[in-house]
Amino acid sequence: MSINRIAFYHIETLLWIARLGTFGAAAERLKTTQPAISARVRELEHHLGTSLFRREGRTMTLTPAGRQLVRESEPLMAGFQSLLHSAGDTAETAGIVRIGAGEIAAASCLPGFVAELQRTWPNLSLEIEIALTADLIQQILTGRTDLVFGAGRIAHPALRTTSIGAVDLLLLASPTTIGAIEAQGNATNFPIWSLSSHSPLYHIMKQAIAASGITSRSVNLCNNARMMIDIVAAGGGIGIFPHSMVRQALEDGALALVPGAMDIPPVEFQVAIRAGETDPLILHIFERAGQLDIRAMSTPLAS
Amino acid sequence: MSINRIAFYHIETLLWIARLGTFGAAAERLKTTQPAISARVRELEHHLGTSLFRREGRTMTLTPAGRQLVRESEPLMAGFQSLLHSAGDTAETAGIVRIGAGEIAAASCLPGFVAELQRTWPNLSLEIEIALTADLIQQILTGRTDLVFGAGRIAHPALRTTSIGAVDLLLLASPTTIGAIEAQGNATNFPIWSLSSHSPLYHIMKQAIAASGITSRSVNLCNNARMMIDIVAAGGGIGIFPHSMVRQALEDGALALVPGAMDIPPVEFQVAIRAGETDPLILHIFERAGQLDIRAMSTPLAS
DNA sequence: TGATATTGATAAGTAATGTCTATCAATAGA
DNA sequence: TCTATTGATAGACATTACTTATCAATATCA
Known part of the structure; x- marks a missing residue:
């Protein structure tokens, strides 16, 4: 008996029967037929190895096991429905994007940039890794990060970069x-x-x-x-x-x-993604990052 | 595109691919074939209307949407698996049993009895309703409660009763x-x-x-x-x-x-379930309740 | 550079699943 | 007793899911 063969429509069927009281009413609500509902319940009981309903004359009532299943399925079902809808919802972009940044770039750019991204996409989640630019380049090449802020000129045929200014x-x-x-x-x-x-x-x-x-x-x-x-x-x-x-x-x-020190040429900072990147969200974020100017951003000195 | 056609094996497939890194490894773990895994992922992406994986050369990596789905599915999936396993698990009886009791019976019997039930069946949940015996008889006849403690002799062809002693x-x-x-x-x-x-x-x-x-x-x-x-x-x-x-x-x-008052004959208390009750858990509890003696139980006077 | 290995996608065939309509069985109400 | 209501079952059919075989793309090795 494989529990994994249970689908969300089984759980939904159970919950609607419990709410509406009869198989026929649940069938109407779920736009199917009463025998289909009956078969779904039988299938679910078969998968679980326990009875969920008891027939008393014309009425069906939940068994104790059925009642517990209903009670505890509801929040889990609501969680999955919310998650699955948001996964496919293009109006509210969601997902987890990984950003790598050298510490200097991170300190200079990320607080404001992250705030901007989260204003634009409230459901976006970020995973930020602070590391040396060389390591981050390796990570992006091997698919372990999605977008990199790096110091110096990043040149690699598999990467697409854009400058975000130079820092004195x-x-x-x-x-x-x-x-x-x-x-x-x-x-x-x-x-x-x-x-x-x-x-x-x-x-x-x-x-x-x-x-x-x-x-x-x-x-x-x-x-x-x-x-x-x-x-x-x-x-x-x-x-x-x-x-x-x-x-x-x-x-x-x-x-x-330091007195007597000669001027140092500024260092350029760049943002990089993979040349073959196709994810629309990452492309959007790359475009936003390319509009940054690292000189313009204040850097609070945190103790 | 119906999200409800998604089954737990789809989610399980996604989680195993994410853990093991390749479709082939997930197929091996799930005792199926790599084309089956590929088809499951395609189906899931179709249901959700979004891409979950990105192919980069020989490796597949999660898209941001895929990563979020993996992250947020895990606790929900664990919750469902625990719930569905416990529903079918006869070694650990679980479920929700509804007990109705008149206030006298409740005050006399329930605290000790409830404690005994919960020692016997730690996963049992109870819903207790305190009401008049007449109302409780109506509730059990219409399937709104499972077991009733009532004062006086309960006689109804559809009920099966047992005495738990008499109270002066x-x-x-x-x-x-x-x-x-x-x-x-x-x-x-x-x-x-x-x-x-x-x-x-x-x-x-x-x-x-x-x-x-x-x-x-x-x-x-x-x-x-x-x-x-x-x-x-x-x-x-x-x-x-x-x-x-x-x-x-x-x-x-x-x-x-009160001086001069004549003795009153004791009143019998009974426990009742439906005559046609078949649920093994309720039958067990009824048997336990039948062993109670309402006279033997102390009643703390709560203020 | 060519051969080989690895990984996922696709096609075709087959088995399993899910639903429909029609009908039956059990129960409650008039 | 007749009628209505509710769920279960049977048979037919559509859909789904998986298998084996094979192809395509990419990476590695000699």
């Missing part, structure tokens, strides 16, 4: 570190902080340090940009940061430009 | 009322309290009053025996009560026997 990168340190640099006359031998070696910013940092003639006894890595900002603001050394993430710290005087 | 009935009043009766030398013209005229106790009360030569300027009715006890204990008059309900009040001195 700044070499920054705390006022105390800057005082020491000024006293020494140069930035030599101060600790350097950067994101991990897989990040595009790591390479940019290396180029900037080399161009500025700064030598360092240590290059320190961290995989969390916010933590790194805290470390540098506490006098831990020199760090390279996107302007968008440190606007507030600069205004507060917690960080300042 | 006592004419009682408060000490102040009794003092006044003794001062007057008889109980004439004191208010009489009884359950409503449809109750067997009403008729017994009338006979008892007549046999005792007590005339009364008023016979007062109440449909709540506990309230009536409170009224009489507060000096409201004379009432007739089953011993089982007033044991505590007698011990506390809140009530006492």
Whole structure:
């Protein structure tokens, strides 16, 4: 006896019989015939191995097992009906979209962007993964994420990208570190902080340090940009940061430009989806993301 | 497109594909073939009007809609599976049984009896209706209740009954009322309290009053025996009560026997089910109820 | 680059399922 | 006793679901 052969119309039939009192009334409501209703009940009782109705003269009443089945099926049935209707409902787009973002892009763009998406599609669910751009590219290529915000230029034949602007990168340190640099006359031998070696910013940092003639006894890595900002603001050394993430710290005087550092070219941020993407919802979201300008978005410094 | 044609095996198929990653693996798990799985998915997508999977080379991944359906189906499916299995599971009897009882029988028997039933059948649910015996007989005859505790002898060809003992009935009043009766030398013209005229106790009360030569300027009715006890204990008059309900009040001195009142024959209590009852659970419960002795059960006087 | 393996889709045939109409059985009401 | 109501069953038919065989697309390996 296979319970899995039970369909939602069996449960619906049971619930309508219970509500209306007779097989004939349920048949009318479900636009079928009384023998069809009788057969459905027999089939359901057969699947379950228990009797659901008892005939008393002309009336059918539920058995205790039948009553419990009715009582507990109703919320489950309502849940499935709501779910199945929303799955097929194009007026109210629903689903789960996975977005990957580097931390900088995430901090800069995602809060506002997510809010915009959820205003547009209230039933949309998101799964967001913060990781390094290189890892995210791998994830999108293997179908483990749907849309990626990444730093640097993303070029892959299987990906379709669009730029969302460039972010100025700044070499920054705390006022105390800057005082020491000024006293020494140069930035030599101060600790350097950067994101991990897989990040595009790591390479940019290396180029900037080399161009500025700064030598360092240590290059320190961290995989969390916010933590790194805290470390540098506490006098831990020199760090390279996107302007968008440190606007507030600069205004507060917690960080300042390292004197003598040469300008760093801005880093471009891009959004990527698969070139062969066909899902209309993901295509819409990609279009929305392409309209973002990463420079325009404020980045609150969360503690 | 009818969502109701979707069966639980469709949902199960979707969940297994999502877990195992390929149609072939799901086919193996579900003991069917890969084309059958492919057809099930196509059917489900057709019913829902949306795509659930996207083919990327050799791998299939869920669309956002598919992912949401998987996520939200799992708890609903688990709920249905648990429910349907318990419906057919004879080792763990479940269901909802309706018990009707007069207030006296309810107060005397039900707390202990209900506890016993729930120890025996943890998954049993009860719906208890407190009403007058006459109404309960009507309910059981029309299939609106399953088992009835009633006062007096229940005789109906369509009912099968068993006695659960007899309860002494006592004419009682408060000490102040009794003092006044003794001062007057008889109980004439004191208010009489009884359950409503449809109750067997009403008729017994009338006979008892007549046999005792007590005339009364008023016979007062109440449909709540506990309230009536409170009224009489507060000096409201004379009432007739089953011993089982007033044991505590007698011990506390809140009530006492009316002097000069003749003994009232005890009233029998019975349990009844339909003569044609076939449900094994109800038959079991009826057998258990038949073993009760209403005199043996203490009745806490709840305030 | 070609051969092979893997995965899902499709076709055709067959078995199983579900519903219809017609009719019967049991019960209640007039 | 007759009629009406309700559910069960039978037979015919339409629909559904699955099997095997095969094809198409893609990835891997030599």
